[in-house]
Amino acid sequence: MSLLQFLLMILHSIFLEFCTCTDTILPSHPIKDSETIVSNNTNFKLGFFSPEGSKNRYVGILYNVTVQTSIWVANRDKPLNDSSGTVTIMEDGNLVVLDGQQEIVWSSNLTNSLVNSSAQLLDTWNLILKDNSNGRAIWQSFQHPSDSCLQGMRLDPVSNEDDKNLITSWNSPSDASTGSFSFGVDPLNIPQVFVWNDSNPYWRSGPWNGQIFIGIPNMDSLRNNGFHVVPEDNGSLYMTVSFANQSIPTYFVLNSKGCLMQKCWYDGYEDWRVNWTNLENECDVYAKCGAFGICNLLDSPICTCLEGFEPKNITEWSKGNWTSGCERKTQLQCERNNSLVKEGKEDGFLKLTSVKVPDFAERSYVEEANCESRCLSNCSCTAYSYYEGIGCMQWGASLIDIQKFSGSSGADLYVRVAYSDFGIAFHLSNLKKKNMDLVIALTVTIGSITVAIFTYWMAKREGCKKASALLQSLSRGKSSPVYSYQSSPQEKLHQVYIEELPVFEFEKLAKATENFHSMNKLGQGGFGPVYKGKLPDGPDIAVKRLSRSSGQGMAEFMNEVVVISKLQHRNLVRLLGCCVEGEETMLIYEYMPNKSLDALLFDPRNQDFVDWSKRMSIIEGIGRGLLYLHRDSRLRIIHRDLKASNILLDEELNPKISDFGIARIFEGNQDQGNTVRVVGTYGYMAPEYAMEGRFSEKSDVFSFGVLLLEIVSGRRNTSFYQDEHSLSLLWFAWQLWNEEKLLKLVDPKISKSCFQTEILRYIHVGLLCVQEVANDRPAISVVLSMLSNEIKDLPAPTQPAFTGRQASLDTEFPQQSRTRWSVNNVTITALEGR
Numbered sequence: 001m002s003l004l005q006f007l008l009m010i011l012h013s014i015f016l017e018f019c020t021c022t023d024t025i026l027p028s029h030p031i032k033d034s035e036t037i038v039s040n041n042t043n044f045k046l047g048f049f050s051p052e053g054s055k056n057r058y059v060g061i062l063y064n065v066t067v068q069t070s071i072w073v074a075n076r077d078k079p080l081n082d083s084s085g086t087v088t089i090m091e092d093g094n095l096v097v098l099d100g101q102q103e104i105v106w107s108s109n110l111t112n113s114l115v116n117s118s119a120q121l122l123d124t125w126n127l128i129l130k131d132n133s134n135g136r137a138i139w140q141s142f143q144h145p146s147d148s149c150l151q152g153m154r155l156d157p158v159s160n161e162d163d164k165n166l167i168t169s170w171n172s173p174s175d176a177s178t179g180s181f182s183f184g185v186d187p188l189n190i191p192q193v194f195v196w197n198d199s200n201p202y203w204r205s206g207p208w209n210g211q212i213f214i215g216i217p218n219m220d221s222l223r224n225n226g227f228h229v230v231p232e233d234n235g236s237l238y239m240t241v242s243f244a245n246q247s248i249p250t251y252f253v254l255n256s257k258g259c260l261m262q263k264c265w266y267d268g269y270e271d272w273r274v275n276w277t278n279l280e281n282e283c284d285v286y287a288k289c290g291a292f293g294i295c296n297l298l299d300s301p302i303c304t305c306l307e308g309f310e311p312k313n314i315t316e317w318s319k320g321n322w323t324s325g326c327e328r329k330t331q332l333q334c335e336r337n338n339s340l341v342k343e344g345k346e347d348g349f350l351k352l353t354s355v356k357v358p359d360f361a362e363r364s365y366v367e368e369a370n371c372e373s374r375c376l377s378n379c380s381c382t383a384y385s386y387y388e389g390i391g392c393m394q395w396g397a398s399l400i401d402i403q404k405f406s407g408s409s410g411a412d413l414y415v416r417v418a419y420s421d422f423g424i425a426f427h428l429s430n431l432k433k434k435n436m437d438l439v440i441a442l443t444v445t446i447g448s449i450t451v452a453i454f455t456y457w458m459a460k461r462e463g464c465k466k467a468s469a470l471l472q473s474l475s476r477g478k479s480s481p482v483y484s485y486q487s488s489p490q491e492k493l494h495q496v497y498i499e500e501l502p503v504f505e506f507e508k509l510a511k512a513t514e515n516f517h518s519m520n521k522l523g524q525g526g527f528g529p530v531y532k533g534k535l536p537d538g539p540d541i542a543v544k545r546l547s548r549s550s551g552q553g554m555a556e557f558m559n560e561v562v563v564i565s566k567l568q569h570r571n572l573v574r575l576l577g578c579c580v581e582g583e584e585t586m587l588i589y590e591y592m593p594n595k596s597l598d599a600l601l602f603d604p605r606n607q608d609f610v611d612w613s614k615r616m617s618i619i620e621g622i623g624r625g626l627l628y629l630h631r632d633s634r635l636r637i638i639h640r641d642l643k644a645s646n647i648l649l650d651e652e653l654n655p656k657i658s659d660f661g662i663a664r665i666f667e668g669n670q671d672q673g674n675t676v677r678v679v680g681t682y683g684y685m686a687p688e689y690a691m692e693g694r695f696s697e698k699s700d701v702f703s704f705g706v707l708l709l710e711i712v713s714g715r716r717n718t719s720f721y722q723d724e725h726s727l728s729l730l731w732f733a734w735q736l737w738n739e740e741k742l743l744k745l746v747d748p749k750i751s752k753s754c755f756q757t758e759i760l761r762y763i764h765v766g767l768l769c770v771q772e773v774a775n776d777r778p779a780i781s782v783v784l785s786m787l788s789n790e791i792k793d794l795p796a797p798t799q800p801a802f803t804g805r806q807a808s809l810d811t812e813f814p815q816q817s818r819t820r821w822s823v824n825n826v827t828i829t830a831l832e833g834r
């Protein structure tokens with residue numbers, strides 16, 4: 001053996017010695033507040049820490065990354081108030097945390113007295129206390145989790161009385177004490193994963209089918225990358241977590257608001273990103289719509305009763321308190337004992353597609369073909385569903401926590417209803433054919449500006465100030481309905497003549513939309529619901545149906561007709577025609593298969609689908625559409641309600657601006673308007689408009705800037721709750737700008753280093769658009785030149801507008817949490833806008 005070899009051997013043994021020391025606590029090697037032990041792979045460390053915003057000292061296991069990330073806390077309910085603590089092994093073998101007075105504040109609490117043990121932090125983040133005589137683990141942190149769940153952790157079902165094996169939230173981001181939310185698996189009937197608020201369900205995964213939880217949308221992509229249920233030979237089961245790519249630090253954490261998140265570390269950003277969360281939206285909250293209610297994010301309001309059911313307490317329901325739920329309109333045939341109705345027709349089943357099936361499913365082992373008859377034969381069976389891997393599911397007394405998914409996630413559910421409620425809400429054959437020579441005289445008291453639009457439009461178009469044309473034959477050429485707008489006394493009566501707009505028959509539209517069936521509902525437009533329709537041998541269409549008896553809706557309807565029928569641009573949605581028959585007033589548009597930008601961008605299931613070049617072309621498309629409105633078209637139009645849900649996408653994801661219900665037309669050199677009626681959407685409204693009712697092209701530019709930042713970041717302006725930072729997107733962006741960390745704003749899904757300069761340029765332009773002072777904001781033509789790099793030197797932005805009013809709307813999360821979760825942020829109207 002050479003000397004060198006000998007020296008190497010010595011070095012090697014010293015190194016090994018060093019290694020075993022750094023990941024282990026021995027009675028002879030306690031750790032003080034300033035010290036840590038580090039797992040052999042250096043991924044994890046154990047030591048004292050203080051959460052952000054707190055001075056308390058906790059002992060915890062932390063991810064060894066640049067952002068402090070604790071995944072387990074020992075003395076969570078008994079923090080230390082100074083740095084005098086130690087972690088050590090007591091004579092009885094217990095692992096303990098001691099304060100400065102050597103009092104035990106936390107202990108592993110093993111009672112069988114051991115004398116010789118040591119604590120080791122393993123590479124898997126598991127902290128084990130082992131018996132030195134045989135190396136067996138006698139206690140492990142895996143079995144006493146805090147708020148986080150990592151690869152390989154095992155959670156047993158909660159049924160055990162004394163089981164502490166649950167993930168429990170912190171009380172607040174700065175307070176690690178046990179909070180009210182917990183997370184675990186409930187093995188009853190069919191295993192489901194729950195988040196509980198104390199002992200009440202707060203979120204539910206839906207049943208486990210052996211591979212996925214069928215109530216988690218697009219769980220397929222979480223397969224082998226998330227939590228799953230593992231059965232054991234003796235019939236019991238447990239839940240475990242695994243992640244597809246082990247080289248990316250990933251974990252689940254239950255935050256203090258009950259939000260379960262999968263967080264992944266992104267090296268490029270030196271920060272965690274939320275890759276999945278259980279609470280995407282309000283509909284994910286357990287039993288949001290009460291018994292027999294169904295939650296659909298695209299509906300407004302989001303809760304409706306199942307067909308055949310009506311609100312139990314209509315007063316509460318209409319106030320938006322849906323927890324009271326719904327009840328049957330008509331008693332089921334099978335429940336009637338009365339011989340008088342013996343001849344009544346059999347009950348039937350209504351099919352709901354792509355839903356999260358209700359809670360309390362009972363499994364029966366019958367074939368699919370017999371599932372329905374089995375349910376029918378039992379009067380207390382209210383619904384059934386059949387799902388691969390689970391089999392026949394049936395429900396008893398009430399149906400709770402049903403959610404309608406967009407897309408094909410979820411299962412088909414068959415709900416039992418009485419014959420008379422069998423979905424034949426309205427029979428076409430009974431519809432009275434009305435004489436179409438009708439004159440609809442509407443007395444609409446609206447602000448003078450809408451009338452000014454008509455005056456202006458008439459003047460422009462007909463070259464005639466005394467406009468008195470007629471709304472032409474809107475049905476079959478012979479009839480002539482007239483809209484007469486009677487305005488304030490000082491205004492004349494104006495009548496509007498619409499030509500060139502094709503007319504659709506009501507019956508055809510009703511057929512095309514299956515009688516405006518709720519399953520065909522695409523969303524809620526400015527003045528009424530929008531349905532998808534299919535014309536026989538024709539294209540798919542979108543039908544906007546004016547809510548009946550709504551004077552304001554009528555004004556917006558007419559406004560939309562006037563504005564949009566004159567416009568033609570590839571980035572504006574195309575109006576195909578209209579329909580005015582009886583009480584029905586409808587507009588027909590080209591159908592946009594990719595729905596709205598809102599759904600595409602903020603629905604995490606879709607996000608991967610939009611890469612940077614696509615997002616770039618969407619931003620540019622919106623900009624070009626806006627330029628056309630502001631400058632290119634014969635009329636100058638201020639949209640006033642530009643937002644993600646008003647941008648529709650065609651099959652190639654080309655953006656089309658829609659919803660001109662509150663747009664305004666300007667005279668040639670007029671460049672600013674005033675209104676007493678502020679209409680728009682908070683978060684997108686420029687401050688001068690929201691506060692003072694002043695609007696101009698620059699207020700549209702502001703909204704465009706918000707949209708741009710949302711598209712680049714993939715985050716909704718008003719949705720910063722996940723980070724537990726009460727910030728709005730604009731404020732966040734402004735902070736990052738000042739810290740020169742703008743890249744942190746970029747959606748990680750589009751982060752490619754080769755695009756970075758371009759992305760940063762876009763953000764810069766976005767910040768210029770949202771500047772507080774309207775005059776500082778560039779015109780949309782300039783914005784487009786800046787984006788395309790024709791204008792190379794961009795001025796530094798001044799502080800964006802996040803006015804007190806906006807900030808409070810954006811940052812407060814009251815119990816009634818609509819705004820932050822609503823995908824469908826409905827246009828709101830504030831009448832007192834000064």
Ligand SMILES: *[C@@H]1O[C@H](CO)[C@@H](O)[C@H](O)[C@H]1NC(C)=O
Binds near residue numbers: 019040041
């Ligand atoms: C620590 O890690 C090194 C290399 O990563 C490995 O060679 C060694 O065996 C590990 N030690 C222990 C005790 O696992």
Ligand SMILES: *[C@@H]1O[C@H](CO)[C@@H](O)[C@H](O)[C@H]1NC(C)=O
Binds near residue numbers: 038043045
């Ligand atoms: C964290 O990990 C890095 C390697 O990734 C290592 O160099 C460093 O020492 C670790 N930090 C601690 C506190 O262990």
Ligand SMILES: *[C@@H]1O[C@H](CO)[C@@H](O)[C@H](O)[C@H]1NC(C)=O
Binds near residue numbers: 081082099
């Ligand atoms: C810290 O806590 C101890 C009790 O655990 C208490 O006696 C002491 O006064 C506290 N010190 C401060 C500065 O609050």
Ligand SMILES: *[C@@H]1O[C@H](CO)[C@@H](O)[C@H](O)[C@H]1NC(C)=O
Binds near residue numbers: 106107108109
């Ligand atoms: C240990 O036991 C004590 C007394 O029974 C109890 O107060 C404490 O909460 C236990 N600690 C843990 C970590 O279970």
Ligand SMILES: *[C@@H]1O[C@H](CO)[C@@H](O)[C@H](O)[C@H]1NC(C)=O
Binds near residue numbers: 115
């Ligand atoms: C504990 O066990 C280790 C390893 O087996 C041994 O080196 C040490 O002397 C023991 N300590 C006591 C106090 O028994």
Ligand SMILES: *[C@@H]1O[C@H](CO)[C@@H](O)[C@H](O)[C@H]1NC(C)=O
Binds near residue numbers: 180257258815
């Ligand atoms: C959790 O439950 C408590 C009462 O048990 C309630 O006050 C609180 O609002 C609930 N939290 C949520 C987010 O529902």
Ligand SMILES: *[C@@H]1O[C@H](CO)[C@@H](O)[C@H](O)[C@H]1NC(C)=O
Binds near residue numbers: 232234236
């Ligand atoms: C089933 O077996 C596992 C180990 O295989 C054991 O941990 C569990 O306690 C057993 N459950 C029951 C109910 O016997």
Ligand SMILES: *[C@@H]1O[C@H](CO)[C@@H](O)[C@H](O)[C@H]1NC(C)=O
Binds near residue numbers: 245246247248
């Ligand atoms: C895991 O992630 C790393 C880093 O992002 C990547 O380089 C690697 O290709 C990924 N592995 C797999 C199997 O996806």
Ligand SMILES: *[C@@H]1O[C@H](CO)[C@@H](O)[C@H](O)[C@H]1NC(C)=O
Binds near residue numbers: 225244250275
């Ligand atoms: C994030 O989620 C998607 C599916 O939603 C998955 O494909 C991807 O692998 C996840 N990323 C990580 C790092 O787990």
Ligand SMILES: *[C@@H]1O[C@H](CO)[C@@H](O)[C@H](O)[C@H]1NC(C)=O
Binds near residue numbers: 312313314315316
């Ligand atoms: C509905 O709820 C309100 C308030 O909770 C109550 O006063 C009223 O009696 C209820 N009505 C019915 C029909 O239960």
Ligand SMILES: *[C@@H]1O[C@H](CO)[C@@H](O)[C@H](O)[C@H]1NC(C)=O
Binds near residue numbers: 313321322324
């Ligand atoms: C909602 O309605 C239920 C039952 O009708 C009632 O008990 C509860 O107090 C209501 N909640 C609110 C916030 O009004």
Ligand SMILES: *[C@@H]1O[C@H](CO)[C@@H](O)[C@H](O)[C@H]1NC(C)=O
Binds near residue numbers: 337
């Ligand atoms: C029908 O009869 C059963 C018992 O025969 C009774 O419990 C139930 O209340 C009756 N239902 C009605 C609606 O009369």
